[in-house]
Amino acid sequence: AQKITQTQPGMFVQEKEAVTLDCTYDTSDQSYGLFWYKQPSSGEMIFLIYQGSYDEQNATEGRYSLNFQKARKSANLVISASQLGDSAMYFCAMREGETGNQFYFGTGTSLTVIP
């Protein structure tokens, strides 16, 4: 079974609008971390935001927020006030346990911001 599922291969959003990128995860661990990465066409994976499984508040980093619904095992990324530079691939990832080395990645969502 897939550990991370991203069901939206491609998304479009108007500049200055908000957009939600979906991510669901599968784990039986109580302790885990959820991450979102951005990959522009240059190839580099850029860390955006982190949510720990024990965090009660949704994580926020500037225009990025993570809508964490633990019971539903979802960790959606919300980008507010989209900018043209937000056009990129976005990957959801999970790390199980406190010290595990491996991250599990989804297949990604391609976001295009329309002027």
Added chain:
Amino acid sequence: ETGVTQTPRHLVMGMTNKKSLKCEQHLGHNAMYWYKQSAKKPLELMFVYSLEERVENNSVPSRFSPECPNSSHLFLHLHTLQPEDSALYLCASSPTGAWGTYGYTFGSGTRLTVV
């Protein structure tokens, strides 16, 4: 400057060639990783080095041979590759031990084409 530098950025090689990919980080991280990114597939973890010891090898064919001479450098030696090995190869680094909010720091990748 990402903190993790990968060279070369692009590589075209024949199936009988031998080449090496290089990754370098000066972030003080003790773990380094090779990931393979193919179109429409999740990132595939290939190798993990922690404190210069290989701790994970995800059933990668022997035509890929990693080397970690010190905690700042990681190589991926390639020989007799197949066309299906064409992909973006990403190097990443991270601290070891308890993670907290740490994710990976990725390099920009090497786009490999096998002809």
